[in-house]
Amino acid sequence: MTQFATVIAPEKKAELLRKVDGAVDVEAIEKLVAERKLTSEGMSASSVAEVREQMERAQARRLQPHFVGAFFREAFTLLGGRIAEREKGRFEILRVPSILKERDRLIGRSDPVLDRYARITFEKALIVGKPQAELVAPGHPLLEALVDVVLERFQPLLSQGGVLVDEADEIQAPRLLVYLEHAVRDARTGRSGEPHTISQRLQFLFLKEDGTATDGGPAPYLDCRPITPEERLVVADSISAPWLAGNVETQALGYAVRALVPEHLNEVRSRRIAEIDKVEREVRARLNREINYWDARSARLREEERAGKEQRINAQNAEATAARLVERLHRRQTELDRERQISALPPVLKGAALVIPGGLLRVQTASTPAAQPDGFSEDPVARAEIERLAMDAVFASERALGHDPRDVSAEKKGWDIESRDRKAGHLRFIEVKGRQADGREVIVTKNEILASLNAAEAFILAIVQVDGGFAREPVYVRRFFGRELGFAETAVVFDIATLMASGLPPG
Template identity: 40%
Template sequence: RASEIGTREPVHSRYERIVFDKSLVAPRGTPRAAFVCPGHPLLDAVLDLTLERNRTLLRRGAVLVDDRDEGVEAHVLLYVEHTIHDGRPAGEHDGRTISKRMIFLDFGPDGPRGHLQYAPYLDFRPLAPDEPHPHEILSRPEFAWIDEGLAGEAEAYAAEHVAPEHLAEVRDARMAALNKTEAAVKDRLTKEISYWDHRAEDLKLREKAGQTNVHLNSREAAKRADQLHARLSQRLEELALERRISAAKSTLLGGCLVVPRGLLDKMGGHTKEPPVAPSDTQAIAARARRIVMGVERDLGFEPTDREFEKRGYDIESRVPDTGRLRFIEVKGRVEGAPTITVTFNEIVTSLNKSEDYILAIVEFLENGGHRVHYLRRPFQRTPDFDVTDVRYNFAALLRRAGEPS
């Protein structure tokens, strides 16, 4: 399979050790392991085979439950794959793939609600055996809006929003890199060409004066200059092809229906009052974000609220001097609260961005004031796959946290 998909290295028939953590590649006293990460032929081949055998499951879809949603309005997540090409030849394809991204389109009864780049389904769970069957759920009048027309709406939305956004992001980054590369290529090769042109002229004059060089003559020096000219032209042509960046049409891969916990309770005849009204919870969260954004500005950073983009954090804070980003998840709790709930995606994001991730805890005091605590590397390991959220002891997190910085 590796040869079919064109991996640069073959897949071995057996591996003595493989690891997914770079720090475990060569611990003392053990054989060196293969570091399996995106781009490794073993991982690429396994992913390709898995998709080949199970892609139809994505098309069939699934019904998932959002236990954190006490409402009764369901929504649909549609998965689209979007690819960016450049102008370099790539076999039978129009261009070489330089970026491929899976985007999750969020649709509600009133139409598209936005799109997400991370895996939102990790915060949901499958239906339990004692819960309504998918057919029973889909037969309800609340789901009449879910039909085949959603596929067309998804394609139109992706063409209008996903493709331009992805293209602009990739193009900006690639163009900046290509401009630097072109400048470096021109500088280096032009200097070499000038050197050999000068060397050829110098040798020609010496040869006319009867001073021959047994190791190098003027024709050989001129030939090297010509070769460098050709090499420069070829490299500039390659860079020109790399600048021909274009977006392919998005491909709809599948989807899932996300049913809120509140709707399942309603269908089962259960009534459960949430401990805090959703509007109050949202107000507390919004107030906590405003406080943390103010703290970030006071520290000299440039914060942006990303709460509604569902990226696994709430605030993106830019360091002005370097452009580096701080990823801040905000939790607002009243003084003495027992726990803080963190979603699977928030934990995974913190582990993936461990150097720049901050858990900001806003503690609302009884006297109306508040305290802000910053905790770096808040989570130590990934939860089990079937976990949608984890509750952490509030007091224990505060003991590990420090002043904002």
């Protein structure tokens, strides 16, 4: 049998392809998808890069697993629990205190708290093993019961206040650390009638004696330790200063109302309103389409009934379906209107603590240079100049590598510079330590250590030695901290020579 094949001329094939390509308007399709989609997927390249950077910052600043693990072990032991490390990062709980089991019976919403656990861990990567470990993270019944008991016992102390010491702070004026909680709600209410909260934050701020306030960053308390009785006597005048007995609560709440709450409200409102508008548009389009369909069908069925035709559904049922859809549209519209009524609740003062800087303690005790970390200059102006030279040196090194560095030291994030890699698009978090050339020690605070553990690949400790008013080439040190951080630790002192021996030049 002879088979015939159709051969298309190359010019005809090219013409057909052109027609097919022209029939598909990619831009129109993308525009339609952007208008109709209800999710935030399919963002532009710049939006994707911005979200990725936010996620990288959140990754570096998270408290899980290192801080949560340290807190759990400390609080669990305090309440009488017995916990022992069996493998690195994996623990066996030999005894759960009865108070935690009883508290879980009162507040528990999921699995019950057990008498003992063969293995627990605070890191996802360590769950798999023999035996398999339970991940203790926010939401786990054991951690929830523990936090609830700790808050019940010690939350009054937050309002009572305390005195902390920030060893790494070289200023000579105490500051009041205030913690505020503020929430954003919409017009919906819960089952018991309480406002429906859509966003809630715990915000820290510092108040100074002159009445000015500044943002305290995500967790400034981690870099502080309790003051000793001897130190309390040295700074007794600062603790009993008249400005602390003034209207500091009003000042803190006033700053929150002026700066923190509007920023939080605008951030939530801009995101939620865009989402609600899209949902409303799609809901109205779909339900109106269904209403029109059933209205038209009921009219046709009514005419067929008059003509004596039999139908599987009568006109009355079709009209009832259209009426139910109208009611559903009104109900959904009312709910969306309530979601659109976004407002901020008043900020709530949760507690305060007076932070005594290490610089003030050293001045008050008339300490010798050897009493503070070696390599610090006693002159505040000289210290500031060393820090400036160190920052400039790191900025120059990052730009030479083709990166875009940005100074974020005032934001107290746990690093001084955010440097974006232009090629990969990822952030590098750089903590800069400037020291005199003959300095032998450097202090790294708890927030900085937590960031280095959370973002091990992206965090860099940059050590810059300054000699005769000139900064030497920075030395970049990675993964400089390799053990579990103790709950009571607020800073670690490192030997500069040891750190620099494990570091590399920026290139």
